[in-house]
Amino acid sequence: MRITAQDLYNYTKCKHRVYLDANGDPAQRGEVSAFIQMLWEMGLQTETEYLRTLGDLEFENLETLSIDQAAARTVDLMKQGVALIYQGVIQSDDLIGRPDLLLKRTDAGSNFGGYYYEPIDIKAGRGWQLRNGKRTKFKTHYAFQVIFYRTILAELQGYVPPVAHIINVDKEIEEFDPADFATEFDAAFNEVKQLVGGQDASEPVLCSTCHQCAWYRKCRRWVERNQDPTLLFFVGQNKFQLKQVGLRTVADIAGMDVSKYLKPANKIPRMGKTNLSRMKQRAEVVLSGEPIVHHGFELPTGKFEIYFDIEDDPTRDLTYLYGMIEADGHGDWRYHYFLAESPDDEEKTVREFWDYVSQASDAVFYVYSSKERSSLRRLMERYGLDPTVYDQYVGCEYDLYTDLVVKYSDWPSYTYGIKSIAKQIGFSWRDPDPSGANSIVWYNEYLQAPSRKDRLQRILEYNEDDCRAMIAIKEYFERQ
Numbered sequence: 001m002r003i004t005a006q007d008l009y010n011y012t013k014c015k016h017r018v019y020l021d022a023n024g025d026p027a028q029r030g031e032v033s034a035f036i037q038m039l040w041e042m043g044l045q046t047e048t049e050y051l052r053t054l055g056d057l058e059f060e061n062l063e064t065l066s067i068d069q070a071a072a073r074t075v076d077l078m079k080q081g082v083a084l085i086y087q088g089v090i091q092s093d094d095l096i097g098r099p100d101l102l103l104k105r106t107d108a109g110s111n112f113g114g115y116y117y118e119p120i121d122i123k124a125g126r127g128w129q130l131r132n133g134k135r136t137k138f139k140t141h142y143a144f145q146v147i148f149y150r151t152i153l154a155e156l157q158g159y160v161p162p163v164a165h166i167i168n169v170d171k172e173i174e175e176f177d178p179a180d181f182a183t184e185f186d187a188a189f190n191e192v193k194q195l196v197g198g199q200d201a202s203e204p205v206l207c208s209t210c211h212q213c214a215w216y217r218k219c220r221r222w223v224e225r226n227q228d229p230t231l232l233f234f235v236g237q238n239k240f241q242l243k244q245v246g247l248r249t250v251a252d253i254a255g256m257d258v259s260k261y262l263k264p265a266n267k268i269p270r271m272g273k274t275n276l277s278r279m280k281q282r283a284e285v286v287l288s289g290e291p292i293v294h295h296g297f298e299l300p301t302g303k304f305e306i307y308f309d310i311e312d313d314p315t316r317d318l319t320y321l322y323g324m325i326e327a328d329g330h331g332d333w334r335y336h337y338f339l340a341e342s343p344d345d346e347e348k349t350v351r352e353f354w355d356y357v358s359q360a361s362d363a364v365f366y367v368y369s370s371k372e373r374s375s376l377r378r379l380m381e382r383y384g385l386d387p388t389v390y391d392q393y394v395g396c397e398y399d400l401y402t403d404l405v406v407k408y409s410d411w412p413s414y415t416y417g418i419k420s421i422a423k424q425i426g427f428s429w430r431d432p433d434p435s436g437a438n439s440i441v442w443y444n445e446y447l448q449a450p451s452r453k454d455r456l457q458r459i460l461e462y463n464e465d466d467c468r469a470m471i472a473i474k475e476y477f478e479r480q
């Protein structure tokens with residue numbers, strides 16, 4: 001049994017993944033998605049770029065050594081007291097970690113002498129999350145990995161410093177206090193030991209990000225075979241509470257007497273009559289295989305229609321495309337867009353979009369998520385854009401996902417994402433593998449090789465089809 005920092009990272013996303021990575025049949029593991037592959041490559045590129053900034057500073061590079069070779073070499077180098085080790089391997093019993101950097105520090109001693117090593121990871125993102133320019137929380141998955149290395153080093157060298165650091169995507173050092181995560185980390189660490197050791201398997205929790213996971217097909221089969229509650233939209237982690245009160249399958253939920261689960265003995269935390277009734281209805285829809293549309297929705301009328309979709313790359317904290325279909329409501333429409341062909345064009349592009357919005361006060365902007373609004377707000381703060389234009393946009397926005405699909409319909413699907421819903425009503429994308437994650441991959445491929453205009457074309461077609469899918473969904477509701 002070997003526990004790695006990756007296990008701690010995965011734990012923050014999906015417990016069952018930790019179990020499968022250690023105990024699953026490798027033959028049932030699927031291919032790594034292009035998006036995950038891209039994240040790995042970006043991570044490596046970020047590390048390489050950071051190492052270049054070290055200039056003449058010498059460091060020991062162990063990246064080409066196998067785990068066992070690197071582990072032996074790392075201990076030798078630590079005993080020698082070298083200044084910096086890149087991709088060293090530290091080990092203690094069944095814990096094994098490969099921090100990006102091991103930095104020698106001399107403000108305290110350790111088993112090695114008058115110095116010790118501090119583990120530092122180089123991240124392709126930022127550690128501190130910000131709200132209105134203020135730090136809110138340090139990312140748990142970053143913190144867990146560094147604390148894991150510290151756990152090993154505490155054994156290996158007998159000392160760890162009171163604060164911990166990462167190097168972020170801007171090559172800045174970010175500091176956090178490991179004590180803030182102590183209780184959370186201890187609980188996670190104990191659970192990870194159980195999962196890796198096979199004493200606990202947890203269970204699949206089907207959600208919209210599972211498509212990116214190499215175990216997706218296996219989990220999907222398990223969920224369908226067991227008629228697991230996560231086949232229903234909006235159940236997710238709540239399934240564990242449902243199972244505790246005997247609601248183990250979709251059929252159990254479809255057949256439940258809601259009033260029984262409102263009384264103390266069977267009460268499910270944070271689930272009242274409305275939630276349970278809706279869940280029961282969704283279970284009935286999953287069993288029937290037919291969607292239903294509820295009465296009572298109202299769509300904007302008499303307005304110029306704009307179907308609007310943004311493409312963001314969260315790995316670069318970048319918004320690169322604003323795509324719009326302008327429709328006259330009588331079947332005629334035209335697609336146009338503002339595209340940042342390089343990250344440096346982000347400001348220019350959003351300013352073009354701001355001008356566009358300021359001239360569209362009589363329009364309704366149909367979107368299919370809250371992402372557009374939050375991205376525009378972030379960009380307004382970043383570039384000091386006119387807030388009255390933002391307010392005007394918010395006043396003209398209609399979110400088809402939140403205000404229509406989620407509120408007024410039920411579908412035989414665990415996700416109500418645009419791909420799932422539009423495909424169920426017969427809409428198809430021109431691209432054989434359409435997804436927001438793939439759009440990010442294509443954009444990054446273009447940035448790597450700007451002669452590849454076909455990548456941009458693929459993004460634009462995908463974005464246009466997302467807008468067309470919104471039209472199809474809205475028309476579907478109108479027909480009901």
Ligand code: SF4
Nearest residue numbers: 014205210213216219
């Ligand atoms: S497919 Fe989903 S549920 Fe299964 S291991 Fe991956 S993330 Fe977890």
